[in-house]
Amino acid sequence: MNTFASSSSDPIVAQNLVRYFGDVKAVDGINITVKTGEIFGFLGPNGAGKSTAVRMLTTLLRPTSGTATVAGFDVAKHPDEVRRRIGVALQDAAIDPLMTGTELLRLQAVLYGIPQAQMKNRASELLERVGLTAAADRRVGTYSGGMRRRLDLALALIHQPTVLFLDEPTTGLDPMSRMSLWEEVRRLNNEGTTVMLTTQYLEEADQLADRIAIIDAGKIVREGKPQDLKAGVGFPTLLITVPSDQTERAKAVLATFGDMRPTAEGSLGVGLRGGANVVTDVVRKLDEASVRVQHLEINEPSLDDVFAEATGHRLEGAKA
Amino acid sequence: MTVATAALAIETTARSRQLSIRQTIAMAKRSTYEIARQPALIAPSMFFPIFFAVLSSSSFSRTTSIPGFPKVESFMQFTLASTIVQGVLFGSVTGAAALATDIEIGFFDRLLLAPTTRTGILLGRLAGSALFGFFQSAFFLAVLVPFHAPITAGIPGALVMVLSGGIVSLAIGAIMSSVAIRTGSAEAVQGAFPLLFVLLFFSSAFFPRETMSGAYKRIADINPISYLVEGLRALVLEGFTFSAVVRSLLVPTLICLAAILFALKELRRKLAAL
Numbered sequence: 090m091n092t093f094a095s096s097s098s099d100p101i102v103a104q105n106l107v108r109y110f111g112d113v114k115a116v117d118g119i120n121i122t123v124k125t126g127e128i129f130g131f132l133g134p135n136g137a138g139k140s141t142a143v144r145m146l147t148t149l150l151r152p153t154s155g156t157a158t159v160a161g162f163d164v165a166k167h168p169d170e171v172r173r174r175i176g177v178a179l180q181d182a183a184i185d186p187l188m189t190g191t192e193l194l195r196l197q198a199v200l201y202g203i204p205q206a207q208m209k210n211r212a213s214e215l216l217e218r219v220g221l222t223a224a225a226d227r228r229v230g231t232y233s234g235g236m237r238r239r240l241d242l243a244l245a246l247i248h249q250p251t252v253l254f255l256d257e258p259t260t261g262l263d264p265m266s267r268m269s270l271w272e273e274v275r276r277l278n279n280e281g282t283t284v285m286l287t288t289q290y291l292e293e294a295d296q297l298a299d300r301i302a303i304i305d306a307g308k309i310v311r312e313g314k315p316q317d318l319k320a321g322v323g324f325p326t327l328l329i330t331v332p333s334d335q336t337e338r339a340k341a342v343l344a345t346f347g348d349m350r351p352t353a354e355g356s357l358g359v360g361l362r363g364g365a366n367v368v369t370d371v372v373r374k375l376d377e378a379s380v381r382v383q384h385l386e387i388n389e390p391s392l393d394d395v396f397a398e399a400t401g402h403r404l405e406g407a408k409a
Numbered sequence: 410m411t412v413a414t415a416a417l418a419i420e421t422t423a424r425s426r427q428l429s430i431r432q433t434i435a436m437a438k439r440s441t442y443e444i445a446r447q448p449a450l451i452a453p454s455m456f457f458p459i460f461f462a463v464l465s466s467s468s469f470s471r472t473t474s475i476p477g478f479p480k481v482e483s484f485m486q487f488t489l490a491s492t493i494v495q496g497v498l499f500g501s502v503t504g505a506a507a508l509a510t511d512i513e514i515g516f517f518d519r520l521l522l523a524p525t526t527r528t529g530i531l532l533g534r535l536a537g538s539a540l541f542g543f544f545q546s547a548f549f550l551a552v553l554v555p556f557h558a559p560i561t562a563g564i565p566g567a568l569v570m571v572l573s574g575g576i577v578s579l580a581i582g583a584i585m586s587s588v589a590i591r592t593g594s595a596e597a598v599q600g601a602f603p604l605l606f607v608l609l610f611f612s613s614a615f616f617p618r619e620t621m622s623g624a625y626k627r628i629a630d631i632n633p634i635s636y637l638v639e640g641l642r643a644l645v646l647e648g649f650t651f652s653a654v655v656r657s658l659l660v661p662t663l664i665c666l667a668a669i670l671f672a673l674k675e676l677r678r679k680l681a682a683l
Contacts, residue, residue, distance in 0.1 A: 149518055150683050172524040179522075183515030187446045188439065199435040200523035202428050228446075244519070 098161050099124055100252045100283045101146060106155035108141050115141040117307035118155065123285055123300075128278050130298030130315075131287040132392065134404050138307040139287040140180060143256050146285070147177045160252050173201070176245035180256045182237040186230030190221050190240050193229065194247060201248040215243040219273065235266030242273060253277065255286045259293060271297055291392040291404060303396055310399040315392060322390035322398055324360040326350055327371060330384035331357065339380045346371055351397040360394075361387070433529035433536070436520075440537025443507055444500075454499030455545065459552055462492040465615060466556075477619035479646055483557035490641035491614035492549050493570065494634065497542045497578040498609060502602045504538035505585030512593040521680075531590075531676050535582050535669065542578020546571040562649035569654055570641055576661040577637055581605065583668035590675040614638045636660045 101123035108116040116138045123129040133139050144150040146159055148168040157164045160174035184193060194212035203211060216225045219239035224232065229240065238258060245253060255274065259267040274297060278284050288294050294301050295315050302312040311318055324347055331339045336357065343349060343359040346367060352358040361367055365387055375382055388394075397403045444451060466485040473481055481487045508531075511517040520530050550560070550567055560566045588601050611625065612634035621629055629635050640660050643653035 147522060149521060169524045172522060175522075177522050179515055179518060181515055183519055185439070185443070185511075185516055187443050192439075192442070196435050196439055197523070199432055200520065200525045202524070 100161075101129070101157075101159050101285055103142070103146065103157040104155055106142065106145060106157055107153045108138075108145055108150060109153045110141075114307055116145070116152075119302075119304070119307075119309050121302060121309070121312075123283060125283055126278070126281060127299045128274070128284040128286060128297050130294035130301035131285060131304060132289070132291070132294045132298075132301050132396070132404075133287075133304035134289055137304045139289075139304055140256055141307075142304070143177075143254055143285070143287055147175060147254050148172055173248070174250055175252045175254060176248070176250035177254045178238070178241045178245045178256065178258055180260065182234075182241040184229050184237055184241060184244075187228060189226050189228055190216060190232075190243075191225045193240065193244060197244045197247045203248060211247060215246055218246075219243045220269075233266075235262055235269070238262060238266065238270060239273070242270070246277070250282070252283045252285070255284060257287055257289065259288070259290065267293075289404065291396070295392055301392070303392075303399055305396075305400040311395055318395045319390040319392065322360070322394045324362055325365060325390060326358050326388045326394055327361050327368065328352060328356050328358045328384075328386050328388065329375075329382050330355060331375075331380050331382060335380045338378050339375060342374045342378050342380065343371070345374070350394065351402050353403060356384070429526040429529055432525050433533045436529055436533025437536035437540070440504060440507070440534045441540050444503060444537055444541050447503070450503055451500065451541070454496055454503065455548060457499065458492045458496040458549065461495065462488050462549075462553060469615075472616070472620075475620050478617055479619075481646065482559060485553060485556050486558040486645060487617075487642070488615065489550070489553055489558045489560070489645050490570075490638050491609075492553060493546045493574045493641060494577060494614060494638050495609060496545045496549055497574055498581055498602075498605050500541050500545050501538045501578045501582035502585050502598060502605070504534060504541065504582050505589045506595045506598045508534050508586050509589035509593060509595040509598045512589065513595060527676060527680060528673060531586060531672055532669075535579055535586065535672075538582030539575045539579040542582075543571050543575040545578070546574025549574075558645075560645050561647060562644040562653060566644040566649045566653075569649075569657055570644055573641055573657045573661055576658065576665050580661055580665035580668045583665065583672040587668070587672045587675045590672065590679050608632060608634050612638060633660070633664055637664070 099122050101121060103119055103121040105118045105120060106116055107114065107118050119142060131139050131142065141150065145152050146157055146164060148164050148171050151165055159171045162170040162174070164171050188196070191212055194215060195208055198208040198211060213222070216222045219242055221236060221240055221243070224236060229237065232240065242258070259270055262270065271293070274284060274286070286293070286297060298315060300312070300314050301318070302309045304310070327343070329339065329343070339357055340349065343357060347360040347362040350358040350360050361371070368387060372382065372385070393403055462485060465488055466483065470484045472478060473484055473487065479487070550570060554560060560570070562569070585598055585601065589598050592598070611628045612632040613629050614634060618626060618629050618635065637660055640657035643656050647653045
């Protein structure tokens with residue numbers, strides 16, 4: 090487990106970072122500080138501004154305004170110094186399908202100025218680390234999605250970066266591949282690499298991140314340790330499903346037990362002020378109001394609740 | 410600045426230049442692998458020009474007696490130069506389309522994320538096109554020369570033709586790479602190809618300008634492809650003369666330099682807009 094001492098040379102610091110695309114404000118004045126040795130999760134739905142923020146921090150995009158330093162260097166003023174110190178695995182694992190894993194690692198080694206003598210060993214080490222030794226001389230076009238992601242991670246590590254950016258590293262992966270990538274990220278972090286991870290998966294952020302920032306419509310709406318954020322939501326959420334013609338009556342009953350919470354379409358949610366103990370009272374009151382409950386569940390506060398509380402809507406199709 | 414810091418600065422610059430060259434070579438190698446590993450993509454640029462040369466030789470063999478037509482052993486001998494230009498036109502589009510694909514799939518971003526020479530990204534890609542151009546030119550000569558298409562300039566002339574073919578490939582590759590950088594779309598690059606083909610037909614590739622008249626001749630007179638073909642043709646028909654060597658190398662080199670400068674400008678514009 091890492092401890093995060095506050096330091097004047099935090100590996101990632103963004104201040105009032107703004108990026109416009111034409112008239113669209115994709116990132117709207119975000120402030121982030123990532124501490125040394127931390128896994129920092131950047132959570133938000135598609136189009137929230139996560140990738141744009143990461144592209145600015147990794148020197149691929151210039152900020153419209155604001156400043157950012159990564160590994161101690163200003164991303165706009167000293168981009169090459171930043172590039173030498175960071176590893177980046179971008180969304181979609183952009184890998185040339187015509188090359189083999191070994192060839193790509195060697196190309197990457199040359200791009201980062203690794204001497205010829207060390208190149209071969211470094212490539213072999215990394216292939217072994219990500220479990221691709223057997224597939225090393227196969228063209229990447231024949232790799233599965235999980236293998237591509239692992240190769241992408243190996244490519245990002247070729248120059249032993251101190252800061253690693255992972256942009257939605259598990260999107261589209263099956264559960265096994267996802268778990269295996271999580272393991273690798275944890276291992277890297279335990280070895281001292283600071284990781285910034287963007288994800289739209291609540292579970293991923295919850296499992297991996299020491300701290301998270303929730304971004305929506307270009308703004309950071311919550312930031313903190315996952316457990317603190319969840320505790321901040323307070324009460325558990327009671328979710329019920331009722332026939333559509335009884336929705337209004339059900340809402341009126343639920344509102345007497347706490348604040349209504351955003352839910353997926355077709356169900357109603359309330360933050361139970363009295364906790365799980367009052368569920369039977371809720372059911373009784375609903376019955377008295379002639380509301381037929383088709384489905385009922387009670388959930389402890391999740392990152393989805395944090396997101397919903399902060400933004401007024403839930404992350405699509407995701408549950409912590 | 411002390412002597413020691415000046416020496417360190419010189420050493421750092423030299424190291425960084427050495428690294429840039431190493432990076433450019435690595436990217437050129439990748440570009441060559443890519444071309445070699447897509448036989449289905451390069452086969453048309455190897456065989457279609459041969460097919461066209463054979464077809465036009467049998468169809469237009471009697472045109473060699475038209476007044477104004479240079480003295481040739483066969484139409485195949487006349488069309489040898491245009492076959493090379495036609496082939497490298499086809500081939501260099503492949504490299505530019507691959508650059509556009511790099512942009513489309515995000516591999517270009519991977520290159521930009523590394524502390525690499527930005528110029529090297531483009532030059533490495535173009536070097537692959539040039540190598541393929543050399544190979545294509547040598548292939549066309551090896552296949553067609555035995556069919557009544559001797560090169561009057563002999564083996565030195567053939568070598569200059571191969572060199573010139575590579576430079577033409579570099580030039581066209583740079584022009585098409587500008588399209589790739591500007592649009593970031595492999596489809597747009599492929600879509601621009603017919604324009605090159607139209608330019609080829611409105612040039613002296615298939616008939617000498619002396620036999621043309623009217624608008625067709627006026628277009629051929631200002632069409633740079635006419636001069637690319639005629640430079641190479643001079644080696645085939647005139648021999649290894651100073652004028653033929655200069656014409657076969659100078660025109661493609663000038664076009665090549667202008668095209669590379671333009672492509673680099675496009676790259677700088679794209680990077681500045683990020």
